[in-house]
Amino acid sequence: MEGPVDVLVVGSGGREHALCWKIAKSDKVDQVYCAPGNGGTHLVAKNVPIKATDLDGLLAFAKEKKIGLTVVGPEDPLCMGIVDRFEAEGLVIFGPDQKSAEIEGSKAFCRELCRTHHIPSPQSWIFSDVTKAYQFLEGHKDEKLVIKASGLAAGKGVMICENHAEARQAVSECLDKRTFGDSGNTIVIEEFLTGQEVSVLALSDGSTIVPLETAKDHKARFEGNKGPNTGGMGVISPSPAANPRTLKQTESQILVQGIHGMGQEGRRYKGVLYAGIIVTSLGPRLLEFNCRFGDPETQPLMMRLKSDIVPYLLACARGDLGQIRSGPDWDPRPAACVVAVARGYPGSYEKGQRIEGIYEFEGHDDLMIFHAGTERRVDGNCYTSGGRVFSVTAMGKSTGDALSLCYEVLGKVGFPGMGFRKDIGKRGAYQH
Numbered sequence: 431m432e433g434p435v436d437v438l439v440v441g442s443g444g445r446e447h448a449l450c451w452k453i454a455k456s457d458k459v460d461q462v463y464c465a466p467g468n469g470g471t472h473l474v475a476k477n478v479p480i481k482a483t484d485l486d487g488l489l490a491f492a493k494e495k496k497i498g499l500t501v502v503g504p505e506d507p508l509c510m511g512i513v514d515r516f517e518a519e520g521l522v523i524f525g526p527d528q529k530s531a532e533i534e535g536s537k538a539f540c541r542e543l544c545r546t547h548h549i550p551s552p553q554s555w556i557f558s559d560v561t562k563a564y565q566f567l568e569g570h571k572d573e574k575l576v577i578k579a580s581g582l583a584a585g586k587g588v589m590i591c592e593n594h595a596e597a598r599q600a601v602s603e604c605l606d607k608r609t610f611g612d613s614g615n616t617i618v619i620e621e622f623l624t625g626q627e628v629s630v631l632a633l634s635d636g637s638t639i640v641p642l643e644t645a646k647d648h649k650a651r652f653e654g655n656k657g658p659n660t661g662g663m664g665v666i667s668p669s670p671a672a673n674p675r676t677l678k679q680t681e682s683q684i685l686v687q688g689i690h691g692m693g694q695e696g697r698r699y700k701g702v703l704y705a706g707i708i709v710t711s712l713g714p715r716l717l718e719f720n721c722r723f724g725d726p727e728t729q730p731l732m733m734r735l736k737s738d739i740v741p742y743l744l745a746c747a748r749g750d751l752g753q754i755r756s757g758p759d760w761d762p763r764p765a766a767c768v769v770a771v772a773r774g775y776p777g778s779y780e781k782g783q784r785i786e787g788i789y790e791f792e793g794h795d796d797l798m799i800f801h802a803g804t805e806r807r808v809d810g811n812c813y814t815s816g817g818r819v820f821s822v823t824a825m826g827k828s829t830g831d832a833l834s835l836c837y838e839v840l841g842k843v844g845f846p847g848m849g850f851r852k853d854i855g856k857r858g859a860y861q862h
């Protein structure tokens with residue numbers, strides 16, 4: 431029988447803290463490392479000062495420490511080909527290879543995939559030529575449109591355009607002013623759909639698909655869905671919009687079609703496939719595929735997951751997920767997560783504020799603070815170092831109970847200028 435392995439988690443957000451926390455509970459694991467980690471990951475893992483995009487450094491570390499499983503959090507190293515590099519050296523790594531990560535790295539590729547493999551999606555049009563894009567807008571003057579930079583843009587490349595002037599502005603930002611650099615060389619214009627958004631994540635080894643529990647993210651910065659989009663201000667799990675019919679349709683029409691479609695394109699998709707869907711009156715429609723775990727979706731999902739996650743991650747990476755006959759098991763109780771952000775986020779934000787009470791807080795299986803943009807300094811205190819600073823995640827008898835626990839903690843732990851949404855999980859906060 432195989433002995434316990436050492437695990438390397440790549441990344442530094444709340445998602446990675448939650449993954450380290452869950453993985454560290456596994457009896458199949460000896461030591462968890464987190465590169466580069468944050469001011470909280472050292473509580474459950476050993477931080478390693480190597481950036482998530484330093485593929486040479488990560489590879490050298492994994493070889494030296496004989497890491498038995500590497501789990502990649504963010505999209506950048508995946509799109510840079512970390513999985514290809516590790517696998518070429520015989521290392522076991524969870525995540526899609528570079529060709530497969532294009533499902534997130536190129537929105538134009540994703541839309542072509544949807545078209546070819548009949549994945550229900552909004553109508554979409556792809557442009558690289560600014561004149562042709564403006565011409566297209568002339569014929570769609572009265573429509574609300576979504577305009578996306580095709581490449582990675584840290585969540586900022588999606589523009590919801592209420593009118594013709596805003597649509598022209600968005601086209602100009604991408605194709606003329608090059609605000610998103612090469613990521614905006616190509617744009618995708620999509621019809622705007624109305625409904626509730628749901629995040630549905632699934633594990634896959636390229637043939638077997640294991641959907642996880644659902645989650646509902648809140649992307650806008652301010653209460654009532656106002657203000658600029660962020661990486662995510664809070665989550666409830668399960669999502670209220672995820673009824674059994676919607677889930678069945680999402681699994682068969684979106685997740686299975688996505689994974690199998692990728693296979694037919696010669697891209698065996700291993701890792702987690704994140705489907706951002708919108709539930710319309712005609713059924714679920716795919717807004718985006720991401721090639722990684724969501725943040726903050728992962729925090730409540732890891733709390734609700736009762737099964738050991740490590741056998742699933744190993745099986746995806748090795749291509750034998752079909753060998754796992756049961757599960758995973760979930761705690762039926764709902765969970766919630768509220769994100770605390772620095773003043774100014776998602777624009778330029780303050781850093782270096784001391785966070786009071788965070789190291790004194792004693793978490794447990796049903797209530798945790800997951801760190802993100804935090805750092806522990808030599809004085810032993812914790813300081814802010816990023817836009818999304820930490821998230822409080824709780825499980826309760828009801829979503830309301832879980833949220834009350836989160837907000838109670840946010841009344842005790844904090845820093846100057848801290849912001850958070852007070853309406854996470856409230857109906858009006860996520861209905862469009």
Ligand code: GLY
Binds near residue numbers: 647720723724727
């Ligand atoms: N919470 C949204 C995302 O991870 O993309």
